[in-house]
Amino acid sequence: MEAQQSNQHKIFFILISFIAFIIFSIYFTFDFFPKAHQAKQIIIGDGMTGPKGMVWIPGGEFMMGSNNRLAKQNEQPAHKVYVDSFWIDQTDVTNAQFAAFVKATGYVTTAERKPNWETIKVQLAKDTPKPSEDQLVPGAMVFVGTKQAVPLDDNSRWWRYVPGANWRHPQGPKSNIIGKEDYPVVQVSYEDALAYAKWVGKRLPTEAEWEYAARGGLEQTNYSWGDEFKPDGKTMANTFAGKQFPVVDAAYRNKIGTTKVASYPPNGYKLYDMAGNVWQWVSDWYRSDAFLQTKDWINPKGPMTSYDPDDSYAPIDAPKRVIRGGSFLCDENFCMSYRPSARRGVDPYNPMSHVGFRLVM
Numbered sequence: 001m002e003a004q005q006s007n008q009h010k011i012f013f014i015l016i017s018f019i020a021f022i023i024f025s026i027y028f029t030f031d032f033f034p035k036a037h038q039a040k041q042i043i044i045g046d047g048m049t050g051p052k053g054m055v056w057i058p059g060g061e062f063m064m065g066s067n068n069r070l071a072k073q074n075e076q077p078a079h080k081v082y083v084d085s086f087w088i089d090q091t092d093v094t095n096a097q098f099a100a101f102v103k104a105t106g107y108v109t110t111a112e113r114k115p116n117w118e119t120i121k122v123q124l125a126k127d128t129p130k131p132s133e134d135q136l137v138p139g140a141m142v143f144v145g146t147k148q149a150v151p152l153d154d155n156s157r158w159w160r161y162v163p164g165a166n167w168r169h170p171q172g173p174k175s176n177i178i179g180k181e182d183y184p185v186v187q188v189s190y191e192d193a194l195a196y197a198k199w200v201g202k203r204l205p206t207e208a209e210w211e212y213a214a215r216g217g218l219e220q221t222n223y224s225w226g227d228e229f230k231p232d233g234k235t236m237a238n239t240f241a242g243k244q245f246p247v248v249d250a251a252y253r254n255k256i257g258t259t260k261v262a263s264y265p266p267n268g269y270k271l272y273d274m275a276g277n278v279w280q281w282v283s284d285w286y287r288s289d290a291f292l293q294t295k296d297w298i299n300p301k302g303p304m305t306s307y308d309p310d311d312s313y314a315p316i317d318a319p320k321r322v323i324r325g326g327s328f329l330c331d332e333n334f335c336m337s338y339r340p341s342a343r344r345g346v347d348p349y350n351p352m353s354h355v356g357f358r359l360v361m
Contacts, residue, residue: 286345
């Protein structure tokens with residue numbers, strides 16, 4: 001009798017062990033453990049194993065946004081999100097890549113066209129008079145800086161609309177991109193980014209995809225590389241190089257601007273410049289309260305309308321698209337938007353000298 005019970009216990013133990021083994025195997029074979037899956041499946045495309053210049057990011061859950069003390073209200077609350085797998089450009093789209101698009105298609109960017117009053121006036125107070133025709137000339141916004149410290153409540157002190165500024169001449173007619181073929185293209189509007197994406201067979205990332213990729217597998221860290229801004233004193237991103245934003249003096253003038261893509265270490269997903277250098281367009285409409293309203297946590301596409309009560313220069317419902325990643329103009333005293341949860345809304349027809357983009361598939 002005791003021998004029979006012993007055999008039954010052995011059989012029961014073997015069955016339980018077998019079932020546990022099957023469950024354990026399924027757990028790791030499929031995507032029940034997103035983080036472990038991610039660590040094993042990151043692929044850099046080479047033209048044969050995936051599209052060249054892109055990185056395969058396996059789908060998974062992550063905490064989007066931030067409750068950190070550094071986070072602004074529009075980044076809160078942190079909330080769980082799931083995104084499917086996708087390919088993403090390893091770097092921002094470069095001048096050379098955009099030039100190939102323009103050469104092949106003859107495309108004329110927003111900054112190279114006469115401004116359309118219908119798209120401008122929705123960003124202005126209701127009774128703003130239409131400018132004269134001689135004022136509506138092709139151009140774009142350029143960072144010009146200041147000669148001395150100024151209050152940071154009015155960005156018109158360091159930005160100017162410069163006639164003749166465009167992707168070929170980012171700072172104005174006298175500037176050019178010769179020798180900067182591998183720098184990120186700037187002075188491109190949201191519309192320009194969409195046009196390039198269509199030509200190359202890709203699309204802009206959603207805000208959730210962008211942040212998931214920017215975090216590089218780290219959970220709720222301050223930066224894409226960890227919690228320290230300069231680990232062991234090492235500079236990890238192209239941020240404001242001057243002594244005090246937005247002052248541009250002679251000693252720093254040549255250091256303030258974009259840098260060649262991939263000049264700084266990549267994040268955990270082998271992506272470059274997900275912090276600093278240039279802001280990046282994403283597909284979502286911008287709402288400052290988007291994370292308070294979100295209900296769809298699986299592949300969220302963002303809100304249907306814009307809402308920005310923090311912009312004193314535009315109506316609260318003026319159409320805006322999200323930009324992510326911060327730029328060479330961010331520093332600890334001004335915006336700190338080189339953090340992966342940082343976000344901002346911008347007029348989709350407003351090219352600027354610190355905004356570019358990257359794409360996904």
